[in-house]
Amino acid sequence: MAEIPKSYEPQGVEQNWYDRWVAAGCFAGKVDHTKESFAVMIPPPNVTGVLHMGHLLNNTLQDIMVRRARQEGKSVLWLPGTDHAGIATQTRVEKDLRQNSGKTRHDLGREKFIEVASEWRDKHGGIILNQLRKLGASCDWDRKVHTLDAGYSQAVLQAFITLYERGYVYRGKRMVNWCPVSQTGLSDEEVIMKPSKGSLYKMRYEVVEKPGTYLEISTTRPETIPGDTGVAVHPSDERYKDLIGLHVWRPFPREKILIVGDNAVEKDFGTGVLKVTPAHDRTDFDIGKRHQLPVLDVMNPDGTMNEKAGPLAGIERFKARNMAAKLLEELGALVKIEPYENTVGYSERADVPIEPRLSEQWFIHYPKIEEAKRAVTSGMIKFHPERWTKTYLHWLDNIQDWCVSRQLWWGHRIPVWYRKGADRNDAKNRHVSLTPPNDPENWEQDPDVLDTWASSWLWCLATIGWRKPGETTPELSHWYPTGALATGPDIIFLWVARMIIAGLELHGPEKKTLTDDEIRQRIPFKRVYFNGIIRDKLGRKMSKSLGNSPEPLDLIAKFGADGLRLGLLLIAPKGQDILFDEDHVSQGRNFANKLWNASRFRQMSGPMFDNSSLLSIVKRIQPTQLDDDDFAIIHGLAELTDKVANQLSEHEFTAYAKALYNFFWGDFCDWYVEASKARLADPALRDNCLAVQDLVIRQFLLLFHPVAPFISEELWHLLGYGNESDFIQKHSPGLGGDLLKTLRENGIKLINSKVQDVAQLREFVVAVRGLKSQANQANRRDSKIIVLAKDAASQAILETNKDKLFRVAGLQEMTFETHSADRPGSVTPLGTVILEMGTNIDVGAEKIRLTKELEKIEKAVSAGEAKLSNETFVSKAPPAILDGARKQLAESVAKRDEIKRMLSSLK
RNA sequence: GGGAGUAUAGCUCAGUUGGUUAGAGCGCUUGAUUGACAUUCAAGAGGUCGGCGGUUCAAGUCCGCCUACUCCCA
Numbered sequence: 001m002a003e004i005p006k007s008y009e010p011q012g013v014e015q016n017w018y019d020r021w022v023a024a025g026c027f028a029g030k031v032d033h034t035k036e037s038f039a040v041m042i043p044p045p046n047v048t049g050v051l052h053m054g055h056l057l058n059n060t061l062q063d064i065m066v067r068r069a070r071q072e073g074k075s076v077l078w079l080p081g082t083d084h085a086g087i088a089t090q091t092r093v094e095k096d097l098r099q100n101s102g103k104t105r106h107d108l109g110r111e112k113f114i115e116v117a118s119e120w121r122d123k124h125g126g127i128i129l130n131q132l133r134k135l136g137a138s139c140d141w142d143r144k145v146h147t148l149d150a151g152y153s154q155a156v157l158q159a160f161i162t163l164y165e166r167g168y169v170y171r172g173k174r175m176v177n178w179c180p181v182s183q184t185g186l187s188d189e190e191v192i193m194k195p196s197k198g199s200l201y202k203m204r205y206e207v208v209e210k211p212g213t214y215l216e217i218s219t220t221r222p223e224t225i226p227g228d229t230g231v232a233v234h235p236s237d238e239r240y241k242d243l244i245g246l247h248v249w250r251p252f253p254r255e256k257i258l259i260v261g262d263n264a265v266e267k268d269f270g271t272g273v274l275k276v277t278p279a280h281d282r283t284d285f286d287i288g289k290r291h292q293l294p295v296l297d298v299m300n301p302d303g304t305m306n307e308k309a310g311p312l313a314g315i316e317r318f319k320a321r322n323m324a325a326k327l328l329e330e331l332g333a334l335v336k337i338e339p340y341e342n343t344v345g346y347s348e349r350a351d352v353p354i355e356p357r358l359s360e361q362w363f364i365h366y367p368k369i370e371e372a373k374r375a376v377t378s379g380m381i382k383f384h385p386e387r388w389t390k391t392y393l394h395w396l397d398n399i400q401d402w403c404v405s406r407q408l409w410w411g412h413r414i415p416v417w418y419r420k421g422a423d424r425n426d427a428k429n430r431h432v433s434l435t436p437p438n439d440p441e442n443w444e445q446d447p448d449v450l451d452t453w454a455s456s457w458l459w460c461l462a463t464i465g466w467r468k469p470g471e472t473t474p475e476l477s478h479w480y481p482t483g484a485l486a487t488g489p490d491i492i493f494l495w496v497a498r499m500i501i502a503g504l505e506l507h508g509p510e511k512k513t514l515t516d517d518e519i520r521q522r523i524p525f526k527r528v529y530f531n532g533i534i535r536d537k538l539g540r541k542m543s544k545s546l547g548n549s550p551e552p553l554d555l556i557a558k559f560g561a562d563g564l565r566l567g568l569l570l571i572a573p574k575g576q577d578i579l580f581d582e583d584h585v586s587q588g589r590n591f592a593n594k595l596w597n598a599s600r601f602r603q604m605s606g607p608m609f610d611n612s613s614l615l616s617i618v619k620r621i622q623p624t625q626l627d628d629d630d631f632a633i634i635h636g637l638a639e640l641t642d643k644v645a646n647q648l649s650e651h652e653f654t655a656y657a658k659a660l661y662n663f664f665w666g667d668f669c670d671w672y673v674e675a676s677k678a679r680l681a682d683p684a685l686r687d688n689c690l691a692v693q694d695l696v697i698r699q700f701l702l703l704f705h706p707v708a709p710f711i712s713e714e715l716w717h718l719l720g721y722g723n724e725s726d727f728i729q730k731h732s733p734g735l736g737g738d739l740l741k742t743l744r745e746n747g748i749k750l751i752n753s754k755v756q757d758v759a760q761l762r763e764f765v766v767a768v769r770g771l772k773s774q775a776n777q778a779n780r781r782d783s784k785i786i787v788l789a790k791d792a793a794s795q796a797i798l799e800t801n802k803d804k805l806f807r808v809a810g811l812q813e814m815t816f817e818t819h820s821a822d823r824p825g826s827v828t829p830l831g832t833v834i835l836e837m838g839t840n841i842d843v844g845a846e847k848i849r850l851t852k853e854l855e856k857i858e859k860a861v862s863a864g865e866a867k868l869s870n871e872t873f874v875s876k877a878p879p880a881i882l883d884g885a886r887k888q889l890a891e892s893v894a895k896r897d898e899i900k901r902m903l904s905s906l907k
Numbered sequence: 908g909g910g911a912g913u914a915u916a917g918c919u920c921a922g923u924u925g926g927u928u929a930g931a932g933c934g935c936u937u938g939a940u941u942g943a944c945a946u947u948c949a950a951g952a953g954g955u956c957g958g959c960g961g962u963u964c965a966a967g968u969c970c971g972c973c974u975a976c977u978c979c980c981a
Contacts, residue, residue: 007946144941387911391979394910527970570932573920584919587932590946601943658921773950860928873964882924888927
């Protein structure tokens with residue numbers, strides 16, 4: 001038994017245990033069909049990313065779930081991995097390339113570029129996972145998966161092919177969100193709507209058939225004027241009805257364009273006239289389609305205007321906007337420019353406004369929407385907090401087809417070949433397969449890759465071996481569906497919903513509809529916990545540019561991984577955003593230190609005996625020597641055990657952390673340990689008291705382990721609960737009932753009434769300390785009190801616990817009186833306590849205190865009286881409530897009278 | 908425009924199906940501390956539970972309306 005150092009120093013402890021856990025294979029997921037399985041798939045971080053605050057919380061939650069599950073004896077897998085992050089990585093590598101060698105990816109060519117990007121990934125990709133080790137994440141590192149691994153890639157392509165074969169994948173020319181920087185199409189989910197300040201340009205177009213008549217039109221995007229192929233008004237708009245079918249002059253390049261009537265036009269917006277630019281706006285595209293307007297694309301893929309833009313050709317789109325305004329002015333077509341705020345879609349990765357752009361893309365028509373809804377509404381998948389269900393359903397109700405092709409090189413290349421020179425939109429000219437055609441010289445492969453989310457939506461399947469529907473692996477059949485997913489609500493559509501859909505469609509043979517049983521087998525996870533987003537203490541998002549994001553590794557160094565984990569949980573309200581403040585996190589570190597010192601105190605209080613099992617500790621307890629506090633603390637321990645089990649299964653992580661914190665610090669350290677010091681000084685009682693402490697600490701460590709793996713493991717061994725390789729994860733905390741049963745079987749029966757007695761005793765002590773503090777005796781150890789006990793039982797409690805009472809309250813003498821003495825005191829559940837104060841009573845201060853208390857209690861009395869004199873209350877309230885109210889009123893009245901008496905004695 | 912969330916002590920938040928005198932941590936005030944821990948201990952101040960109305964014997968909790976802020980979707 002090593003001696004425990006004075007204050008907890010996490011660094012060495014953490015490194016030591018992490019290495020030993022890994023060496024002993026503690027995190028290895030083993031397929032064992034005799035045990036209940038529990039798997040968690042880590043939300044794969046971007047390979048480009050480094051650990052940030054969000055990861056800390058998210059992975060702490062996962063670690064808590066899997067560590068608890070291991071303790072419960074389940075067959076556990078926590079699988080780590082990374083995501084190739086198509087756009088982010090490619091952008092990053094291209095940037096490096098440009099800076100280092102002035103080259104573009106086209107200079108290198110596709111193959112070479114992918115080689116360079118792979119090197120970049122191999123160099124930077126491991127960082128984030130290594131950082132997670134510092135946090136204590138107990139992932140099965142041997143099973144690490146990357147979305148571009150060969151097997152995983154095969155699964156991704158097969159999923160595409162399967163969906164193609166099942167008729168859910170199609171290719172088409174559609175309006176997509178185009179990112180001019182990354183030069184690729186994006187899905188709707190990758191577009192961030194942001195309010196932006198811009199201008200509203202009011203201009204007028206002359207009606208061709210009625211010279212001198214003008215239509216006033218407002219637009220935020222005058223640079224697209226060259227692409228206008230019509231103007232639209234509402235067909236029932238009296239102002240313009242008669243003009244439908246006529247033409248106006250487009251100002252530049254000057255050309256006749258048609259006036260159409262379309263219901264999509266809002267009569268009340270602006271002047272009620274809309275310019276129609278089918279190639280550059282979704283609504284306009286639809287209007288154009290309805291009226292057969294030509295589609296005129298006036299922009300290049302990089303966001304510059306093309307040769308069809310006439311005077312704007314070659315100009316960058318925002319410069320072109322200003323230039324267009326000038327041109328309008330010169331032509332006398334500009335009416336006015338006013339400031340205007342609207343929402344503009346931004347590319348999530350490149351953070352520039354997207355361009356609606358018409359292009360050939362691959363789309364997935366989502367399958368199994370109804371089943372995806374049912375999985376959640378019927379509770380087969382449970383969301384925590386539950387309210388995200390609504391968001392999820394709302395999305396499914398309004399779901400749009402998913403644009404999955406990306407004009408990038410970094411990713412899974414679309415497994416489609418086209419016959420050279422033939423019509424690509426004719427399925428006969430396509431070869432959709434994992435392998436190229438036999439006569440490759442006659443074919444060319446689609447140059448695009450798949451959206452990264454079209455690979456990560458298979459995360460729960462492909463990480464454990466799914467390669468095609470119908471085939472399985474031992475891992476897949478054992479761990480799928482996984483137990484829980486922990487992630488942020490920001491990717492509920494991008495990832496969570498899609499994983500559900502992927503599972504429902506692809507984990508099994510083709511079926512048009514699914515039964516509940518089939519849904520249950522196919523869903524990727526049974527629970528989803530949405531953790532909050534971490535913000536700074538002012539509520540702002542953590543960001544590099546604001547510099548308000550602390551470095552996670554620094555925090556770990558400062559507070560210890562356990563302290564940080566606990567600290568985060570303590571400030572993380574359920575599913576709500578978290579305002580991060582280091583001062584609050586220090587609570588976690590302080591608690592670790594408190595636990596450390598309590599253990600140290602235990603060690604210093606007497607020799608260590610056999611702690612090797614619960615039974616060996618229980619056997620050391622002498623039932624006859626147990627006092628009120630022992631009963632109360634053991635009762636509390638059993639209660640805590642059940643509470644924790646419940647909170648963890650309900651994903652109430654903050655409540656779990658708080659329950660542990662309050663029990664150990666408040667009930668155990670501040671009361672039980674302090675109170676037991678009297679007994680520890682008595683050789684006859686000492687060992688029994690130590691046995692109870694050993695029991696409490698052991699059970700506490702078991703409950704605490706999921707959130708604070710390092711310190712709990714360290715103390716587990718230091719205090720002799722486990723030897724060398726007997727890791728704490730092998731031991732289940734069980735339920736409160738299990739604990740009590742073991743005690744009972746060894747002749748220890750708890751007396752529940754003692755719990756109440758101790759609570760009253762604690763209140764009594766608080767009252768005494770209060771009196772002493774007021775009388776400037778706070779630090780005296782020899783105060784004297786007089787007690788007017790409420791009844792014989794109360795007096796008995798005080799007498800039985802006299803030693804500890806004297807110790808914790810700093811008393812030397814306690815006498816009981818039956819008659820009211822003419823001195824002020826304090827009313828407690830056990831009776832009135834009066835402090836012997838000698839001659840110097842501060843009558844004024846005492847009067848103020850008592851008067852205040854009297855006011856309070858009188859309110860309670862009158863409230864109670866009003867309640868009880870209310871006939872409907874008396875007749876309708878349940879007996880327990882009625883009884884309680886009567887009791888309480890009686891107590892309040894007694895207290896009031898007592899205070900009144902004391903007050904009058906001061907006069 | 909549609910949807911969701913939040914509003915409780917100076918700050919950050921608990922408060923389970925309505926039921927004793929609404930809690931915690933931090934901060935603040937006062938006092939302590941030479942053998943577990945100052946990453947500590949003790950005591951104290953501080954709240955008409957956002958506003959208005961309703962249901963009920965009983966509302967922080969349920970319902971309606973209003974106000975403010977946050978987020979998501981269009």
